[in-house]
Amino acid sequence: MLKGLYRTLRRDERGITGLETAIILIAFVVVASVFAYTVLSAGIFSSQKGQEAVYAGLEEARASMTIKGSMFAYGNTTSDEVTSVSFCLVNTMKGQAIDLTPSGGNGTTNNVTIIGFTDSSQHVADLAWSTQFVGTDNGDNLLENEEQAIVTIDFTDTDAPVTGLGIYDSFYIEVKPVTGAALVMERTIPGRIDPVMDLN
Secondary structure, three states, rough: HHHHHHHHHHHHHHHHHHHHHHHHHHHHHHHHHHHHHHHHHHHHHHHHHHHHHHHHHHHHHEEEEEEEEOEEEEEEEOOEEEEEEEEEEEEEEOOOEEEEEEEEOEEEEOOOEEEEEEEOOEEEEOOOEEEEEOOOOOOOOEOOOOOEEEEEEEOOOOOOOOOOOOOOOOOEEEEEEEOOOEEEEEEEEEOOOOEEEEEO
């Protein structure tokens, strides 16, 4: 009789142990599921942020405009100095307009596109410049697809003058729009100052 009772108790203990084990396993599965969901959510979020960063970097790195044709310099043959330059800009990114509202000169600062000048002896961060659209033009100051704009930089403007640019001098002009990479142009003045000089 005692042996039968002992066997019954042993069977009951085995049942309780099995139930506890099942509960523990279920708890492990639930915790693992929650942890896996958290990891997957964090991974998806990180991937989205990484994609946004890559697209933003590409948008910033791509040049939004380019020069079309030659750059021309205009000189004062009396002082043998260059007084202004001009070049034609076109939009290289379809659907993204570039604001070419001119600086106006004489302290007017309504332009968002900045044009700078650098040579061996001077740096002017914000030059005075004007625009003239040629060919297709919808009447605003935005450089859009299939439009061309002649940009003329006045080196004699009293607000941001460029002085002493003469024969064989090399210089850089940097056009910096609000979005997109800056357009940098390097040119060298020829060995004689003429009223009009092709710098290409």
